[in-house]
Amino acid sequence: MLATLSRVKSARWLSPDTLLGYIRAREVRRKESSLISCASIPTAWRRRVTGGSRDVSTSCSLLSKVRENPKKRELSEKKLTRYFVDHRRVKLLAGSGGKGACSFHSEPRKEWGGPDGGNGGDGGSIMIKADKFVKSLAQVVPIYKGEDGQSGGNKNCYGKNGGPTCISVPLGTVVKEDGETVVDLSEHGQEYLAVFGGAGGKGNRFFLSNENRAPMTATPGVTGQERVLQLELRTMAHAGLVGFPNAGKSSLLRAISNARPAVAAYPFTTLNPHVGIVNYRDHEQVAVADIPGIIRGAHLNRGLGISFLRHIERCPFLLYVLDLSTPEPWTQLQHLRYELDQYEPGLSQRPQAIIANKMDLPEAREKIETLKSLVTQRVIPVSALTGQNTEELILHLRELYDGYLQGEGKPTRW
Incomplete structure (x- = not known):
């Protein structure tokens, strides 16, 4: 028994100097490996290690991901x-x-x-x-x-x-x-x-x-x-915006509702219908559909005419959007009504309103009086870009909606 215990070596304790030298050598090796990645570190982020002679960085921007303020991008x-x-x-x-x-x-x-x-x-x-x-x-x-x-x-x-x-x-x-x-x-x-x-x-x-x-x-x-x-x-909406491409229908829907369709300066920006909700103070809601632009011959299925026109069938009343920057904007109304009647007889005779858009342009003010003299329906001059006179459009939209409720009964709430 004593012979066996004599063979067991006693524990060897390191001196403080040896232990401190071992720790310093390990820190030096770690510092040399991080010099490449952390070459330039601000002085404000350095602190002195107690009992040592080495600068230690508490953070390194090169080793971590750059934190940016995340912003939600708008979908195209x-x-x-x-x-x-x-x-x-x-x-x-x-x-x-x-x-x-x-x-x-x-x-x-x-x-x-x-x-x-x-x-x-x-x-x-x-x-x-x-x-x-x-x-x-x-x-x-x-x-x-x-x-x-x-x-x-x-x-x-x-x-x-x-x-x-x-x-x-x-x-x-x-x-x-x-x-x-x-x-x-x-x-x-x-x-x-x-x-x-x-x-x-x-x-x-x-x-x-x-x-x-x-x-x-x-x-x-x-x-x-x-x-x-x-x-x-077929899009079920109370009102449908009908107009030629680039007439400002998407901009108008942005101005009067909570919808956010894409807006650009080239024709056929809107490829599919968008539905926006107009909220009133009495908690009533009116759904407005942005129908993609109609071209001449749409009833013959030119372009994507039939796929566009079938969305208008479910709208109880229509809003014709005319571009007053064109030379003769009243001719657009004739072509739009013709395309709707050719697709479905009597479709253009539903309760409607004529919206004269782009009133912020100087040449548009000269054509509004001529347009009012050529049509019998109510003409509402607005500017979707500046929001001019959109209140009148929203109030008239509610009048059309109330008339629809009295004639057909209360529709499905959105």
């Missing part, structure tokens, strides 16, 4: 409209029914128990449902396949039915088949059963009778219904 028109989809072609395949089972019951002392094959489950159907919280058809995929029903089993076990598939679409979605309108989903929660699932097959228990005590027949499930439908979204 391309990014804003990338996921806005107003037309879809979908193929719907309902689920098929499960096949019936063919089996016979057998247990001890009951070998001939008779048929016990169960029926198969029904296939899942596919329905289309209007949801006010959905704003675009971007989430609708090209193909939908319903859930198939499960097959039947022995001991008279029936197969499970396939669950239904629900496709959520925005309000104002029109379902068409071969160009013909099938249903118009304009109310929240409205459903349309598009395709039916196939019925499940019958097991041999179903065919049991006094004449046939041991049936060997079992039928397969029925294939689900198949259908190809077109979904079209």
Whole structure:
């Protein structure tokens, strides 16, 4: 025992000078490795280490990420409209029914128990449902396949039915088949059963009778219904801004509502409709849609005319936006009405107002009197750039809205 303890070496304690030298050597090596990255450090950020002769930096901008004040950038028109989809072609395949089972019951002392094959489950159907919280058809995929029903089993076990598939679409979605309108989903929660699932097959228990005590027949499930439908979204707004490209519709929508569509000095800046909400003191809300610019021949589907014009169908009243910087702005009104009537007869005769935009230009003031003498409707001169006379437009918009409420009933609140 004593011999074993004698072989164990006693602990060796380092002297203070040796320990301090070891610490300093390690600090020197660390300093040499950081000289490259922290070459220039402000003097204010240096402090003296107690008991040493070395400067230590508490922070280094080269080793850390530069902290900037994050600012939310405004999305461009391309990014804003990338996921806005107003037309879809979908193929719907309902689920098929499960096949019936063919089996016979057998247990001890009951070998001939008779048929016990169960029926198969029904296939899942596919329905289309209007949801006010959905704003675009971007989430609708090209193909939908319903859930198939499960097959039947022995001991008279029936197969499970396939669950239904629900496709959520925005309000104002029109379902068409071969160009013909099938249903118009304009109310929240409205459903349309598009395709039916196939019925499940019958097991041999179903065919049991006094004449046939041991049936060997079992039928397969029925294939689900198949259908190809077109979904079209028509913007549901109270008022629609109608005008030629670069007439100032997006700027006007910015001036009177909370919408922020892209504004630029080139035609066709707006590629998809934008909806803005005008709030009043009595907490009433009026939705105004910025329809993309219409060109001559739009009713013949020139450009993207049909896709633009179908958004105007849901607007109870219209706001014609005229560009007073053109030589003859009153001719724009004639062309706009012609395009609307060619697309749908009587569309241009809805309750309306004429907005003379760009009144901040000197040449526009000379044409406003001529415009008022050529039309019978009310002309509201405004400037979307400076906000001039937008209050009159907002008040007249409320008058049109109140007249619509008295004639058609209260619409859906936005």
